[in-house]
Each structure stands twice: as C-alpha cells, then as structure tokens.
Amino acid sequence: MTRVLVLAEHRRRELREVTLEMIRAAEAFPGAESTVVVPGAAAAPLAEALAPFAARVLLLDHPLLDAYSPPEYAAALRQVVEREDPEVVLLPHSYRGMDLAGRLAAVLHRPFVTDAVGIRPGDGGLEIDRQVYGGRVHCRLVLPPGEPVVLSVRPTTFPAAEPRGSPGAVEAFRPEGLPEAPAVRFLEYVEEAAGEVDITQAEVIVAAGRGIGEEENLALVRELADALGGVLACSRPIVDRGWLPRSRQVGTSGRAVRPKVYVAVGISGAFQHVAGMAGAGRVIAINRDPNAPIFKVADYGVVGDLFRVVPAIVEAARSRGS
Amino acid sequence: MKILVCVKHVPEVTDAEVEIARDGRSIDTDDLAFDMGEWDACAVETAVRLKEEHGGEVTVLTAGDEEAEASLRKGLAMGADAAVRIAVEAPPADPALPARLIAAFARGRGFDLLLTGVMASDLGYGATGPALGGHLDLPHATMIVDLAVREGAAEAVRELEEGLKERIAFSLPAVLAVQTGLAEPRYVSVMGIRKARRIPVEVLEPEDLGTEVSERVRLVGLSPPPPGKDVEILEGTPGEIGARVVDLVREVRP
Ligand SMILES: Cc1cc2nc3c(=O)[nH]c(=O)nc-3n(C[C@H](O)[C@H](O)[C@H](O)COP(=O)(O)OP(=O)(O)OC[C@H]3O[C@@H](n4cnc5c(N)ncnc54)[C@H](O)[C@@H]3O)c2cc1C
Ligand SMILES: Nc1ncnc2c1ncn2[C@@H]1O[C@H](COP(=O)(O)O)[C@@H](O)[C@H]1O
Numbered sequence: 001m002t003r004v005l006v007l008a009e010h011r012r013r014e015l016r017e018v019t020l021e022m023i024r025a026a027e028a029f030p031g032a033e034s035t036v037v038v039p040g041a042a043a044a045p046l047a048e049a050l051a052p053f054a055a056r057v058l059l060l061d062h063p064l065l066d067a068y069s070p071p072e073y074a075a076a077l078r079q080v081v082e083r084e085d086p087e088v089v090l091l092p093h094s095y096r097g098m099d100l101a102g103r104l105a106a107v108l109h110r111p112f113v114t115d116a117v118g119i120r121p122g123d124g125g126l127e128i129d130r131q132v133y134g135g136r137v138h139c140r141l142v143l144p145p146g147e148p149v150v151l152s153v154r155p156t157t158f159p160a161a162e163p164r165g166s167p168g169a170v171e172a173f174r175p176e177g178l179p180e181a182p183a184v185r186f187l188e189y190v191e192e193a194a195g196e197v198d199i200t201q202a203e204v205i206v207a208a209g210r211g212i213g214e215e216e217n218l219a220l221v222r223e224l225a226d227a228l229g230g231v232l233a234c235s236r237p238i239v240d241r242g243w244l245p246r247s248r249q250v251g252t253s254g255r256a257v258r259p260k261v262y263v264a265v266g267i268s269g270a271f272q273h274v275a276g277m278a279g280a281g282r283v284i285a286i287n288r289d290p291n292a293p294i295f296k297v298a299d300y301g302v303v304g305d306l307f308r309v310v311p312a313i314v315e316a317a318r319s320r321g322s
Numbered sequence: 323m324k325i326l327v328c329v330k331h332v333p334e335v336t337d338a339e340v341e342i343a344r345d346g347r348s349i350d351t352d353d354l355a356f357d358m359g360e361w362d363a364c365a366v367e368t369a370v371r372l373k374e375e376h377g378g379e380v381t382v383l384t385a386g387d388e389e390a391e392a393s394l395r396k397g398l399a400m401g402a403d404a405a406v407r408i409a410v411e412a413p414p415a416d417p418a419l420p421a422r423l424i425a426a427f428a429r430g431r432g433f434d435l436l437l438t439g440v441m442a443s444d445l446g447y448g449a450t451g452p453a454l455g456g457h458l459d460l461p462h463a464t465m466i467v468d469l470a471v472r473e474g475a476a477e478a479v480r481e482l483e484e485g486l487k488e489r490i491a492f493s494l495p496a497v498l499a500v501q502t503g504l505a506e507p508r509y510v511s512v513m514g515i516r517k518a519r520r521i522p523v524e525v526l527e528p529e530d531l532g533t534e535v536s537e538r539v540r541l542v543g544l545s546p547p548p549p550g551k552d553v554e555i556l557e558g559t560p561g562e563i564g565a566r567v568v569d570l571v572r573e574v575r576p
Contacts, residue, residue: 106456296550
C-alpha cells in the first residue's frame with residue numbers, strides 16, 4: 001500500500017486537466033491510496049467534481065489559498081503532509097507545479113525529483129525516468145528507498161483518470177496559522193494581445209526556430225510559408241528576441257496549434273515547443289542535426305542545412321504553381 | 323540594492339554530438355562548449371540593469387567545479403561586481419543540492435533580490451529558485467517576464483500557460499526565477515572582460531558554509547532516448563526533396 005497525496009490544480013475556478021493525469025499517475029504506485037488535495041475555500045465545487053475520480057478528496061478550506069502564493073501553499077500543504085503522512089506527494093510539472101515542487105520539498109525536507117516521464121516503484125527505491133540535455137539523453141534516477149518523496153510528473157505523460165465505480169468521500173481541512181495576507185499577492189491576469197493572425201486556426205504552419213540565426217533570415221521562412229499557402233509561426237527564442245510577436249509562438253507558453261501540416265524549420269524540439277504542436281496532423285522537420293529531438297515527433301524529416309533546403313522547397317512549390 | 327545571481331555552467335547541446343561516457347552515468351564533455359545557462363544570462367542582465375537603475379551591487383554565484391568559473395567571469399564581464407564559487411565536483415544529480423548550498427551562502431548576507439534562471443538546460447529540473455525560497459523562507463516567484471522594483475517591494479509579471487500571464491506584488495527580499503525574454507543579455511565588451519579579470523573569484527567549500535555535499539537522489543544511468551515516431555527521412559537532390567515536401571503538404575491540404 002502506498003499513500004499518495006495528489007495536488008489538484010485549478011485556475012479561474014476551473015479544474016486543470018493535469019489534475020486527472022496526476023490521479024492516473026498515482027496508480028503507478030503499488031496499492032495506491034490516493035487523496036486528492038484541492039486548495040482554496042472557493043474550490044469546494046471542484047472538490048465535489050473530483051469525487052468521481054478519486055477515493056478521497058481533501059478540500060483545503062481556507063480563503064487565503066484561493067489565489068496562489070507559494071509560501072502559504074507550501075505551509076498549508078506541510079500541515080496536510082504532517083496529518084496524512086503520505087509516502088508520495090505528487091504534482092504536475094505544470095507552471096504551477098514547477099513553481100511549487102522545489103519549495104514544498106525544501107520545507108518538508110523530503111527528497112524530490114521534478115519532470116518525471118516515467119515512474120517505477122521498486123524495493124530499491126522509486127526509479128524515475130527523465131529527459132535531460134534538451135531531450136537528447138534519457139536519464140534514470142532513484143529516490144532513497146523507504147523515504148517519503150515529492151515528485152512532479154510531466155503533463156501528458158499519463159492519460160486522464162476515468163471516473164470510478166463509486167464517488168470518493170470529500171472532506172475539508174482548514175490549515176491553521178496562515179497569515180492575513182499572502183506573501184505573493186495576485187493582482188490581475190494579463191491576457192496576450194490578439195495577433196494579426198490566429199495561428200491556432202491555420203491549416204498549414206511553417207515555424208521558424210533559432211536555427212535561422214539572424215532576423216533577416218526570417219524572410220526565407222516567410223517565403224516558404226507563402227509558397228506552401230501556410231501561416232508563419234515560431235519557437236520561443238524568435239519571440240524573445242523580438243523578431244515576431246508572442247501571438248506567433250507555438251508551445252506551452254505560446255499557442256497550442258493543430259494544423260494539418262506543421263513544418264518545423266531549425267527547431268530542436270524542446271518539449272515546451274512540442275507540447276504546443278502535438279495536435280498537428282503531419283509534421284515535417286528540417287534540421288541539420290540528425291539527433292535533434294524534433295525528429296522523434298516528426299513524420300517526415302529533412303536532415304540538412306535549412307539555407308539550402310528551404311529555397312529548394314520554395315522553388316519546387318513555385319515551379320509547380322499552386 | 324544587493325543582488326545575488328545564481329548561474330550554472332552548462333554544456334551547449336543543441337546542434338552538438340552528445341555522447342554518453344563509458345561509465346554510462348555522465349556525458350562526454352571533451353567536445354562540448356560550456357557557457358552560462360541561457361536563463362541565467364537573462365538573470366545576470368536583469369540584475370545589472372537593476373543596479374544601473376537603482377545602484378547597488380551584483381554578486382554572481384555558482385556551485386560547481388573550477389571550469390564553472392568561466393561562467394562567473396562572463397557574469398563579471400557583463401557587469402557583476404563580485405563572484406563566488408561554492409566548490410563541488412561534477413554537477414549533482416540531486417535537484418535539492420544546489421539550492422541547499424546557495425541558501426547556506428546567502429543566509430544572513432542581506433541580499434535584497436536573489437535571481438535564478440527558470441531552469442538549467444542540462445538537467446532541466448526547474449526547481450532551484452523555489453527551493454531557495456523555501457530554505458530562506460522568502461517569497462519567490464518563477465517565470466518572470468517583467469519586473470519593476472521599488473523601495474523594498476516589487477511588482478512582476480509571471481507567465482502562465484497558453485499565453486496567459488499574471489501580475490503579482492511582493493516585498494523584498496525575494497527569490498525570482500527569470501524567464502527568457504525578460505532582458506536580452508548584452509554582449510560582453512573587451513573592456514568588460516578586462517575589468518572582470520581583475521576581480522578575484524571567492525572560492526568557498528561547502529564546509530565553510532556549515533553544510534556538506536550529500537545527495538539523496540542517485541543517478542542510475544544515462545541512455546539514448548527511447549525511439550519516437552517512425553520518421554521517414556527524405557533523401558535525394560535538393561530539387562527532389564523540395565518536390566517531395568510540396569507533395570506532402572498538398573496531399574493533406576490541396
Ligand atoms: C517554462 C518554459 C516555457 C517554454 N515555453 C516555450 C514555448 O512555448 N515555445 C517554445 O518554442 N519554447 C518554449 N520554451 C523554450 C524551450 O525550452 C527551448 O529553449 C526552445 O523551444 C528552443 O527553441 P529552438 O528549437 O528554436 O532553438 P534551439 O533549441 O536552439 O534549436 C535550434 C535548432 O536549429 C538547428 N539548426 C541550426 N542551424 C541550422 C541550419 N543552418 N539548418 C538547419 N537546422 C539548423 C539546430 O540543429 C537546432 O536543432 C520554454 C521553456 C521554459 C523553461
Ligand atoms: N550548481 C548551480 N550553481 C548555481 N546556480 C544553479 C546551480 N544549479 C542551478 N542553479 C540555478 O537554478 C536555476 C534553475 O536550475 P534547475 O533547478 O537545476 O533547473 C539555474 O538557471 C541557475 O540559476
């Protein structure tokens with residue numbers, strides 16, 4: 001039997017899908033007895049909504065936890081951990097989870113690993129798979145046997161949990177001694193300005209990555225997009241340098257796109273980028289590095305210098321007309 | 323304002339051959355170029371700009387081996403005033419260790435702001451900033467893409483998923499993990515490099531800080547990544563490849 005505490009994630013009063021994935025991930029532990037922890041007094045309806053998916057749901061019934069502030073979240077969860085004594089605290093490697101995991105482990109004095117893509121419990125300790133060096137190397141780690149741990153799991157690693165036969169019990173717990181005001185005060189959400197094009201609606205996307213080297217080379221990729229009747233998009237470094245607006249960025253911190261064809265030009269295939277294009281129908285990658293992780297998610301690949309390959313495609317498209 | 327910036331000396335792996343070493347537990351670093359992490363460079367840039375705006379002092383710190391001092395030198399050349407290396411051997415596998423060592427150094431030294439990158443591009447834990455906040459019992463925030471510091475307090479914008487962001491406020495001291503895009507790192511000037519050469523790197527042993535190097539997470543082994551999709555690599559002359567790509571696109575979207 002393994003007691004697993006699963007941290008639920010919600011935003012703007014809506015449950016985030018990763019929560020169900022983590023409930024599912026908890027089942028990787030032998031004889032898992034999961035308790036799903038739902039922070040915030042206002043989250044009571046969400047706790048109810050989770051009941052069909054878990055044996056037990058624990059609402060952290062405190063208004064201070066309605067908005068996220070890491071010190072108070074960690075303090076409240078510490079009380080829960082002291083009360084429940086779980087062997088595993090499980091959270092998603094989402095933005096929220098990334099923000100919290102290290103802190104939680106530090107205040108709990110528990111060993112931890114983030115961004116797991118595989119979980120293998122065993123007598124010698126919990127074995128974890130991770131991707132390191134930008135996804136070019138697979139890494140196996142082991143957590144100390146017999147010690148309770150904190151673990152975050154990469155979103156989309158596990159499918160969402162299905163409803164169980166009978167709904168679980170919902171209990172409430174009110175953390176004590178929380179301050180009057182949070183240390184990190186939420187002021188407002190800032191929405192991304194809508195771009196001049198909506199890349200989420202595009203059927204053909206041609207995306208430029210750091211491999212283009214210089215801003216002026218963006219013209220080449222734009223030409224390809226035009227020649228293929230597609231929309232120009234990009235990876236994060238292109239936006240960070242101010243070469244294209246954020247509305248053109250594909251990835252976890254950009255847009256999730258689902259075109260029929262996605263052409264990645266000079267993009268290495270970091271998981272934060274790939275997460276945004278997972279819904280693409282056909283993926284064609286152009287990269288001079290045969291080991292680039294993008295080739296692991298591509299259907300077709302061209303291994304070569306984009307400065308030779310891209311003009312050749314443009315040329316072919318033009319000579320055949322459209 | 324006193325600012326500490328944590329930097330990690332990491333191999334540049336995009337577009338490089340990453341080979342697993344004979345021991346199966348590390349990578350061959352002989353042919354790899356190392357540099358300060360991408361996120362850390364944004365953090366140094368942010369710190370130096372804050373100093374230029376508000377006055378104060380920037381310290382760059384790494385927990386690493388002697389080679390890692392190259393990243394400290396770069397930080398100095400970018401405008402940091404002091405550099406500290408906590409002497410550890412190869413980068414630890416345990417994500418808890420850097421934060422523990424850095425906290426042992428930072429405690430009681432009166433930093434107003436402690437900056438880290440969001441993530442180190444080698445092991446990619448993305449955990450050191452938050453863990454540091456926990457150890458020092460300071461507010462922390464990650465994925466910072468905008469920052470305005472006033473007397474003893476700050477407002478920041480942190481990125482969330484899918485293009486959404488949130489504006490937050492907190493008092494200083496605080497720990498912030500900087501996201502790329504916050505400040506485009508400057509190129510180091512020859513003058514900067516010369517100035518940096520005159521500043522000594524202070525080397526501290528973990529024991530000097532009343533702590534020790536111990537790891538609870540153990541690396542079992544490294545291996546090539548599992549196979550992905552069955553990718554078909556297009557071969558031929560540029561003209562043939564070009565024509566094939568056009569076909570592949572028009573097949574699905576005529
Ligand atoms: C919290 C967080 C959120 C993030 N969100 C996003 C996101 O939403 N979207 C995103 O894209 N990234 C995001 N990132 C960044 C991500 O981790 C990577 O750093 C980024 O995706 C890398 O972009 P890239 O592939 O263009 O650049 P690189 O990784 O530098 O890859 C460049 C590629 O170009 C190839 N290349 C170079 N020259 C040539 C040539 N002449 N011909 C052909 N190929 C060439 C190289 O082999 C290499 O593979 C995020 C990171 C974090 C930590
Ligand atoms: N050994 C180290 N020395 C100094 N800073 C580090 C070290 N490891 C991580 N950091 C800092 O923590 C950030 C996140 O690293 P990580 O948690 O390892 O992904 C990095 O961008 C650095 O700013």
